[in-house]
Amino acid sequence: MADGKLSVFRAPRRDCDAEFTEKRSRFIGSIRTVLDAEEAAEIIKKFPESFPKANHHCWGYRIGAGTALEHCSDAGEPAGTAGRPILGVIKRHELTNTLIVVTRYFGGIKLGVRGLIDAYKAAAESAVAEAGAVEMEFHNALLLRCGYDYSKTLDRTLRKWGFSENRLKVEYGADVSVRLEVPLSMKQEIEEPLEEMRRRSFLTELQWDDAPLVRERWS
Numbered sequence: 001m002a003d004g005k006l007s008v009f010r011a012p013r014r015d016c017d018a019e020f021t022e023k024r025s026r027f028i029g030s031i032r033t034v035l036d037a038e039e040a041a042e043i044i045k046k047f048p049e050s051f052p053k054a055n056h057h058c059w060g061y062r063i064g065a066g067t068a069l070e071h072c073s074d075a076g077e078p079a080g081t082a083g084r085p086i087l088g089v090i091k092r093h094e095l096t097n098t099l100i101v102v103t104r105y106f107g108g109i110k111l112g113v114r115g116l117i118d119a120y121k122a123a124a125e126s127a128v129a130e131a132g133a134v135e136m137e138f139h140n141a142l143l144l145r146c147g148y149d150y151s152k153t154l155d156r157t158l159r160k161w162g163f164s165e166n167r168l169k170v171e172y173g174a175d176v177s178v179r180l181e182v183p184l185s186m187k188q189e190i191e192e193p194l195e196e197m198r199r200r201s202f203l204t205e206l207q208w209d210d211a212p213l214v215r216e217r218w219s
Helices: 037-050 083-092 112-131 148-160 184-199
Strands: 008-012 016-022 025-033 056-063 069-073 098-105 133-146 169-172 176-183 205-216
Touching: 008 025, 016 112, 025 112, 037 056, 037 098, 056 083, 069 083, 083 098, 083 112, 098 112, 133 148, 133 184, 148 176, 176 184, 176 205, 184 205
Parallel strands: none
Antiparallel strands: 008 133, 016 025, 025 098, 056 069, 056 098, 133 176, 133 205, 169 176
16 A cells, blocks of 8 residues: 555545434434445444444445455345445445445335335435545654754755644654654655665654554645
């Protein structure tokens, strides 16, 4: 995922739940950002705990860049009436790393196959509309330390690379520490210059955290 193109994806701006009622059946569309199938499975398992009296928790997800992993489930509804419509909404909005779960409380009136398809699609669409969509990018956290005599030069260098004041967390103690989050599309560009600063002892510490962080892409 170090490739800049693969590190950027379109996903929900925020996690949220959207609810509507169709012929007394209550539908709750829940949208979440997920990074792998294991995370999606863990989230799906929690829905019966959150909505213990619901009749169905149907879902679909699309994960990864390029050839995305896609999966869905009707979770007890007639085949093809829930999971596929949910997944279709995710694909139509060109979202990835996205899970939508639609919870249904049966209201006593059968909706029929067409009615179920339309209701699950509408629930998923409501969740997408409520969440909004945004370009996201994987980032890595970075810690830099230097002496006070080099801190202004380091600050100018980071600003030149586009790291504005609100993207830097600076702490002053025995030395100056700077914490920041670097977009993966930028990481390769700045790694070597930073390493050269460390070799020349301008930086006393250079520490990357490779755990992926999901943040909005820089505008």
